[in-house]
Amino acid sequence: MHLAISMEEAVDMIPDGARVMLSGFMGVGTPDGLVRALAASGKKDLTVLVNDAARPHTGVGPLVTAGCVRKFIGSHIGVNPVVQEKMRSGELEVELVPQGTFVERIRAGGMGLGGILTPTGIGTLIAEGKDVIEIDGKQFLLEKPLRADFALIAARSCDYVGNLTYMLSATNFNPIMALSADVVIAEPEEIVPVGVIPPDAVKTPGILVDHVIKRTV
Amino acid sequence: MHLAISMEEAVDMIPDGARVMLSGFMGVGTPDGLVRALAASGKKDLTVLVNDAARPHTGVGPLVTAGCVRKFIGSHIGVNPVVQEKMRSGELEVELVPQGTFVERIRAGGMGLGGILTPTGIGTLIAEGKDVIEIDGKQFLLEKPLRADFALIAARSCDYVGNLTYMLSATNFNPIMALSADVVIAEPEEIVPVGVIPPDAVKTPGILVDHVIKRTV
Amino acid sequence: MKDLVVMDPKEIIARRVSLEIRPKTLVNLGIGIPTLVSDHLTENLGVFFQSENGVVGLGHRPAEGMTDRHLTDAGGTFTSAVPGASIIDSAFSFGLIRGGHLDLTVLGGLQVDAQGHLANWMIPGKFVPGMGGAMDLVTGAKKVIVAMLHSAGGVSKVVPECTLPVTSQRRVDLIVTELAVMAPLDDGLYLLETGPGVSVDEVVAATDADLIIKGDVPQMDLSRTA
Amino acid sequence: MKDLVVMDPKEIIARRVSLEIRPKTLVNLGIGIPTLVSDHLTENLGVFFQSENGVVGLGHRPAEGMTDRHLTDAGGTFTSAVPGASIIDSAFSFGLIRGGHLDLTVLGGLQVDAQGHLANWMIPGKFVPGMGGAMDLVTGAKKVIVAMLHSAGGVSKVVPECTLPVTSQRRVDLIVTELAVMAPLDDGLYLLETGPGVSVDEVVAATDADLIIKGDVPQMDLSRTA
Numbered sequence: 001m002h003l004a005i006s007m008e009e010a011v012d013m014i015p016d017g018a019r020v021m022l023s024g025f026m027g028v029g030t031p032d033g034l035v036r037a038l039a040a041s042g043k044k045d046l047t048v049l050v051n052d053a054a055r056p057h058t059g060v061g062p063l064v065t066a067g068c069v070r071k072f073i074g075s076h077i078g079v080n081p082v083v084q085e086k087m088r089s090g091e092l093e094v095e096l097v098p099q100g101t102f103v104e105r106i107r108a109g110g111m112g113l114g115g116i117l118t119p120t121g122i123g124t125l126i127a128e129g130k131d132v133i134e135i136d137g138k139q140f141l142l143e144k145p146l147r148a149d150f151a152l153i154a155a156r157s158c159d160y161v162g163n164l165t166y167m168l169s170a171t172n173f174n175p176i177m178a179l180s181a182d183v184v185i186a187e188p189e190e191i192v193p194v195g196v197i198p199p200d201a202v203k204t205p206g207i208l209v210d211h212v213i214k215r216t217v
Numbered sequence: 218m219h220l221a222i223s224m225e226e227a228v229d230m231i232p233d234g235a236r237v238m239l240s241g242f243m244g245v246g247t248p249d250g251l252v253r254a255l256a257a258s259g260k261k262d263l264t265v266l267v268n269d270a271a272r273p274h275t276g277v278g279p280l281v282t283a284g285c286v287r288k289f290i291g292s293h294i295g296v297n298p299v300v301q302e303k304m305r306s307g308e309l310e311v312e313l314v315p316q317g318t319f320v321e322r323i324r325a326g327g328m329g330l331g332g333i334l335t336p337t338g339i340g341t342l343i344a345e346g347k348d349v350i351e352i353d354g355k356q357f358l359l360e361k362p363l364r365a366d367f368a369l370i371a372a373r374s375c376d377y378v379g380n381l382t383y384m385l386s387a388t389n390f391n392p393i394m395a396l397s398a399d400v401v402i403a404e405p406e407e408i409v410p411v412g413v414i415p416p417d418a419v420k421t422p423g424i425l426v427d428h429v430i431k432r433t434v
Numbered sequence: 435m436k437d438l439v440v441m442d443p444k445e446i447i448a449r450r451v452s453l454e455i456r457p458k459t460l461v462n463l464g465i466g467i468p469t470l471v472s473d474h475l476t477e478n479l480g481v482f483f484q485s486e487n488g489v490v491g492l493g494h495r496p497a498e499g500m501t502d503r504h505l506t507d508a509g510g511t512f513t514s515a516v517p518g519a520s521i522i523d524s525a526f527s528f529g530l531i532r533g534g535h536l537d538l539t540v541l542g543g544l545q546v547d548a549q550g551h552l553a554n555w556m557i558p559g560k561f562v563p564g565m566g567g568a569m570d571l572v573t574g575a576k577k578v579i580v581a582m583l584h585s586a587g588g589v590s591k592v593v594p595e596c597t598l599p600v601t602s603q604r605r606v607d608l609i610v611t612e613l614a615v616m617a618p619l620d621d622g623l624y625l626l627e628t629g630p631g632v633s634v635d636e637v638v639a640a641t642d643a644d645l646i647i648k649g650d651v652p653q654m655d656l657s658r659t660a
Numbered sequence: 661m662k663d664l665v666v667m668d669p670k671e672i673i674a675r676r677v678s679l680e681i682r683p684k685t686l687v688n689l690g691i692g693i694p695t696l697v698s699d700h701l702t703e704n705l706g707v708f709f710q711s712e713n714g715v716v717g718l719g720h721r722p723a724e725g726m727t728d729r730h731l732t733d734a735g736g737t738f739t740s741a742v743p744g745a746s747i748i749d750s751a752f753s754f755g756l757i758r759g760g761h762l763d764l765t766v767l768g769g770l771q772v773d774a775q776g777h778l779a780n781w782m783i784p785g786k787f788v789p790g791m792g793g794a795m796d797l798v799t800g801a802k803k804v805i806v807a808m809l810h811s812a813g814g815v816s817k818v819v820p821e822c823t824l825p826v827t828s829q830r831r832v833d834l835i836v837t838e839l840a841v842m843a844p845l846d847d848g849l850y851l852l853e854t855g856p857g858v859s860v861d862e863v864v865a866a867t868d869a870d871l872i873i874k875g876d877v878p879q880m881d882l883s884r885t886a
Contacts, residue, residue: 025487025524026510028503051524052566054510078563087562096555096562099486100528100570104330107525112758112800113321114334114350114357120532120573123603126565133331133350135361140331144352156504161744168416168504168515169487172524179759195743199385201418202746203523205716207686207708208761242713242750243736245729268750269792271736295789304788313781313788316712317754317796324751329532329574337758337799340829343791373730378518385730385741386713389750396533412517419520420749422490424460424482425535 004160004214007037010185013211014150016043017070021106021148021177022050026079027058029170031154031187033213035059039066047071049106049148051099051173053080064092073146075099098126101143103176109145110179116143151181153204158188162206163197171203178204187213221377221431224254227402230428231367233260234287238323238368238394239267243296244275246387248371248404250430252276256283264288266323266365268316268390270297281309290363292316315343318360320393326362327396333360368398370421375405379423380414388420395421404430441656443583443612446629449474449656450610451540451581459537460484460530462571465509467581468540476659482516484536486567488527491519508567531567532574539575541568543582543609545596548643550605550618552580553598565601572602584611590642592616592623613637615654622646627654667882669809669838672855675700675882676836677766677807685763686710686756688797691735693807694766702885708742710762712793714753717745734793757793758800765801767794769808769835771822774869776831776844778806779824791827798828810837816868818842818849839863841880848872853880 011034014020024030030050038046039062046069050060053072063069065082071093077083086092097105104116117140121127131142153174155164164186166174178184186209228251231237241247247267255263256279263286267277270289280286282299288310294300303309314322321333334357338344348359370391372381381403383391395401403426441449448470455461455471458480463469472483472494483492485508492507493514501512522530530536545553552572555565572578585591592609609616614637615627625645628637634651667675674696681687681697684706689695698709698720709718711734718733719740727738748756756762771779778798781791798804811817818835835842840863841853851871854863860877 025508026506028487028506028510052564058510074564076564076566078561078566084561094562096564098565098569099524099567100532100574103524103528104328107755108334110759110761111321111755112336112760114336114352114355117325117331117334117359118532119329119331120570120602122573124569124601125599126569133359135331135359138331142334142350142352159744163744163746166417168502168521169485169489169506169513170504171417171521172487172527175523176525179755179761197746199715199717199741199745199747200383200388205708205746205748205756206744207710207716207756242734243732245713245732245736269790275736291790293790293792295787295792301787311788313790315791315795316750316793317758317800320750320754324529327533327535328529329534335758337796337828339799341795341827342825343795376518380518380520385728385747386711386715386732386739387730388747389713392749393751396529396535414520416489416491416515416519416521422482422520422522422530423518424484424490424530 004191004212006214007033010034010211010213011037011041013183014038014043017045018150019047019148021151021181022048022060023153023172023174023177024054024059025051025169025172027054029154029166029172029174030059031152034152034185034187035062039063039068043068045070047073049073049146051102052076053083055080056082071095073097075102103173105143105146106180107176109147113145115145118143146180148181149183151177151184153178153184153186155186155188157197158186158191158212159194159197160191161194162186162209162212163202164188164204164209165197165201166203175203178208183210184208185211185213191215221408221429223431224250227251227428227430228254228258230400231255231260234262235367236264236365238365238398239265239277240371240389240391240394241276242268242386242389244271246371246383246389246391247276248369251369251402251404252279256280256285260285262287264290266290266363268319269293270300272297273299288312290314292319320390322360322363323397324393326364330362332362335360363397365398366400368394368401370395370401370403372403372405374414375403375408375429376411376414376423377408378411379403379426379429380419381405381421381426382414382418383420392420395425400427401425402428402430408432444470446612446656447581447610450615450654451579453658454579454608455479455481455538457481460535462536462539462575464541466542468542471540484530486527488522488524489513489515489519490522491516528567528570531570534574534576536575538577538579539571540579540581541571543580543591545591545593545598546580546606546609547593547596548618548623551596551600552602552606553596553600555601556599558599568601572606573604578606579608579610580606581610584613584640590640593642594644613640616645625651627652630654630656670696672838672882673807673836676841676880677805679884680805680834681705681707681764683707686761688762688765688801690767692768694768697766710756712753714748714750715739715741715745716748717742754793754796757796760800760802762801764803764805765797766805766807767797769806769817771817771819771824772806772832772835773819773822774844774849777822777826778828778832779822779826781827782825784825794827798832799830804832805834805836806832807836810839810866816866819868820870839866842871851877853878855880856882
């Protein structure tokens, strides 16, 4: 863990073309400050890994709307017409992954597993070009791990060791994505002194977190 | 979740020859009451899945000492001379599994995955007879899921919905084993009213727990 | 429970599906018609509703002024948590789904065919919402019910064979529309019940797939409770 | 820091290993000699010690009367937690280990060979303790140090090729005994340092494996701090 950094310092770390994981589910549990700052910075050609495209002004939406995203990897884009439009025009590449496969592949990427073996997707378009492995008479799809250069994490509380807690359904992909990127940047709602978060309440150990965004108020 | 049951009712559910997961790490986080009751009941031919053999009087020890166990599946038996002796005499079959592989196979068994792909064990005795799968130039061992008939879980707190919390290093295998057995029986240190455990503090949702052991005092 | 007299087709479907919910089970309700199902449930069944985003124990929609942006359902809508609710992360949530811990999932559909295949995640060349959690839900849940209107734009959504990309190779267990309750079995699609006031002939006329009809087919009994 | 004058062989090893610990890293210390390493650490390096059973941020052994049966290390011994410690389950703990999040592991050994293979989990026909977490640790940690006595019963534990079953195909990074610091590289086992007051000839005589010796080999400098 390093010291808390400003939003600008965080944005400066992320180059054009970076592969960025973004937590959240329909924009809930997404680090909105980082998304807004990235969108405002005019980054180009990002690949974003995020569960859903949310709406044009929530979740990853602002990044896509601002034209920062070249490729979207996730499970659902049904309620973001901007994403639908950019996909049709060819401006945005979309790779759809079943949600359970998506999160488990990210976990595998962070936990040193060679891939996952899932029944999900067998016999569908998703299985095309992928290995099917039979284990004890049942078929499983071999899906490869997913990792990113950066994971942008929305936390409820954070201490100066980098320990994170999440709140209710804003948890979702955050603890998993915090495992699987070269650089993990957390945007907490509050930073508390070390020792305030009980060990059993920590959802992401600080040793996984590289940077924490300073609160401006 | 059903109503809380007595230790005797729990023991009566488990037949001779059953396959039983038992949590704990060197006896810490093991449901000691259930182990003692099972040992006293004179069960025969159990297969136990437990990280380590602990010592003769801790963890799974009393069950082995009492002669209830036919087969031990776990990662470490180095400090239990009774287990060493019964293994040499042929009374106890021992299957050793690397600890990280052990817990991940159990998780796979509970989470519907066909197996795990791990680098651990490649090039060692553990790999014998197992498939090696090459993914992007790296080799991984295909290890199959582990499940059991019963998982015996040691919890800190439990409510009448079956939600469980654990405390510090007594957590270890408990939340994972609670995923992967046909019948999950929890032995909590306390049972609290529903609603007392905050949703974010629950480590095992009650929907995974079949029975809870009544406290006698 | 809602009043039957004013029930529109979607409410008929939701009410009929609600009768399939067993006590003390874990249930996932998809977006759209499936979401309506919980409103038709008799109280105190001890059912826990899960949403993909990690809530086990979804409650009713909270009153205005009692919402919190950290507590939402799989549609991103404000929700509440019942006493005894718990929160799990997305990997755990889909572990429950994939691992056979989910007793029932109710999903909407674009098409279902006579083999019980569901298609509900894309219309090639037209609209690609994505599968979200649907592929995992249909593959992993112990029981899968498709809850959808019988047709769209006058075209039957119950077809001989899906022309849209399927969601899973797994056969769904029950299909509930405002006109019929149907079950795909080894030898074809059985018509089990017709909608309130709907005749067997009307169902057959409205359905592209062949229906197997054995004996008298009852009408849905929406007055009973689960 | 302990006093060098009274250091026994195990303390020499522990002290030398402690110099390898970098600030702000995650470190796992095995049972036995490796456990001694943390006592030799300079304060405030911001290092977090992990134990396989799920403690991130192990502290010193608590005083009598301040122990709790819910807080133990990988040997099952009472421990304490530093401020900022966290608890993870066993799957998460080994995910950290396997996934490359662990900067350093220090393990004991029965044998290490010139190729850097470690054997530390069984002596066929004699004693089978099991591998515990060792196979995952050696395979997954960014850096692996073997900390062991140079010989057992007068027999060198540093051998040309392991005769005992190996723990991993991964080459360990450093071998520290009371007589030597050695590093296995592509072309063989390099002697980097000798123990305090130990000559190169003495190390060579005590070692079954061939050692590559380039230039002057320094003695361990145990007075410096990491």
